[in-house]
Amino acid sequence: MQLAVTRPTEPHAVTKARIAAAVEAARDEILDLSHRIHANPEPAFEEHKAAGWVAETIARHGYVVQHPAGRLATAVRGTLRGGAGPGGRVGILAEYDALPGIGHACGHNTMAASGVGAAIGLAAVADELAGEVVFLGTPAEERGSGKQFMLDDGLFDGVDAALLFHPSDMTEVEARLLASEDVDVTFHGRASHAASEPWEGRNALDALILLFNAVGLWRQQLRPESRVHGIILEGGSAANIIPDRGVARFMVRSPDQAYFEGMRRHFRELCEAASLATGCAVDVEFSGRSDTMRHNHVLGARYLANMQPYGLHDDPPSDNLGSSDMGNVSQVLPTIHPSLAICDRGVPGHSIEFREAARSARADEVTLIAATVAAQVACELLTDPALVAAAWREFRGAGA
Ligand SMILES: [Zn+2]
Ligand SMILES: [Zn+2]
Structure with missing residues (x-):
């Protein structure tokens, strides 16, 4: 997949192409981060190296970084103001914890790298964005619900949308969570x-x-x-x-x-x-x-539309069920948590095979696409206040 030569979905296709080109230009930096985190697995609340690398990278790309952020030593918050005046606030999330004993068998290294990649893509077009990008490095997903601490610490305050992807053996924008x-x-x-x-x-x-x-x-x-x-x-x-x-x-x-x-x-x-x-x-x-996941369909539809040019489509629903503290975020603000396939169907999560898939060439390509698509959805939100309003209208129950 050539990110830079694919024509993105309208609206703002020209700006979105600049985002894709910036992600492509940072390919080595983004994938080196993914592989470094994979090779240095740290369990929940102990992600000191990963959080440090993530914070360092976004700071290099112009973000104002708090690390630690709130009570968690391995939480990161970075902000970047758009050059086009006031507007919404879009949360780009990144996880980086591993599983004890087995390492990155949930592939969170790809989530850290794609979140950072999205932040890099948005920094490249910041002059055209209104409002603010809020990068949130969120520890302890596998155990402990780090995002709940970050919600309680006010680190999501004022955020209008939370965007995160999870690697999987299938692609599904609205995967159910228990x-x-x-x-x-x-x-x-x-x-x-x-x-x-x-x-x-x-x-x-x-x-x-x-x-x-x-x-x-x-x-x-x-x-x-x-x-x-x-x-x-x-x-x-x-x-x-x-x-x-x-x-x-x-x-x-x-x-x-x-x-x-x-x-x-x-x-x-x-x-x-x-x-x-x-x-x-x-x-x-x-x-x-x-908590269970409340999918925001307004955001989900934009994610789906933006991922299609890169050859990604929803697979038929499966029986796979997991849980995530992204559910907690989804109870507070408009949120999506799409799954994207990094391996063949049937490879179980939390297995050695999945751990190996999380550092494969296929996972690398998906990481870059996930970075690009999240940044493109964020770009729509940060140029179109009506889209932010529609996401909130749905969240508050008045329909989109
Ligand atoms: Zn996971
Ligand atoms: Zn997991």
């Missing part, structure tokens, strides 16, 4: 010699096993597309000691926000049941909540 929350469960029992006086112990591992069995049976009665899944983090230290401490981390998810609230309540009851059965005390701690 509400989701992490749950840390700790059972406190009593240690004792497992052979000489087992009756003195209270077995925290038994409590975990009961909880996993209860969750397994509960799944039969759950609505389709709801999810509960977990791992054991601590389950004892020696076979001849009754474990006095058992720790698990679960995630609870549902496509329906109200049903999700009921699931949270019942999960807590299952923890209490396991506690009662084993005589172990239990702590249940929910955190890092992600």
Whole structure:
């Protein structure tokens, strides 16, 4: 795909062609960032290198940068004023956290690079834009919902639209997202010699096993597309000691926000049941909540129109369901979170194959296209106040 020779979608095709040319000219800088982040995976809240590189790059392209931004050490906020006077504010987002143990198996390196690429493309046409580009480097998507902290810290205040893409095995502008929350469960029992006086112990591992069995049976009665899944983090230290401490981390998810609230309540009851059965005390701690996604169709339609010249089209819908703290943003302002294919259909996310795909030549091309298309949608918003108004009208429920 030759970004610079493809004719962009109207309106403002000439300015959009300049955006594409600027992204193309920065190809090496953008893809070097993607590969560097991929080679240096950092989990949620620890993305110090990635955030530093992202902040450095946008500063080089004229953004006024806050880093850290708000309470999170690895959050970045950069702003760039357009030269055509006051107007809207468009948020260009970038994620960069990796998964523990497996690295960039969710491909967030491509999201960091495409966000930075979009920022570079917009900087090249800033003289023609009204209003402001707000670049937001958003940590901790895989765990912890970093965007919620950034919302609470006021870093999205005044932003009229939030644009972000996610790599996938399929292309879908309005991919569905499940509400989701992490749950840390700790059972406190009593240690004792497992052979000489087992009756003195209270077995925290038994409590975990009961909880996993209860969750397994509960799944039969759950609505389709709801999810509960977990791992054991601590389950004892020696076979001849009754474990006095058992720790698990679960995630609870549902496509329906109200049903999700009921699931949270019942999960807590299952923890209490396991506690009662084993005589172990239990702590249940929910955190890092992600909401369901409210797609803004006004923005989604513009994304779809702008991606078509680059040969991208929506695939037929799939059963793949994930979650993202982009859902939280979508409850507050007009938001899109399109998926773009970087590999063949059927390659699962969070796998070694997907991690390898995230640094492939195909992922690189998609990263550059995602940068270009996000910047082109931002360009429309920053030259046409009526489009910003239409996105907000839809968000507020009055129709587009
Ligand atoms: Zn992801
Ligand atoms: Zn992920």
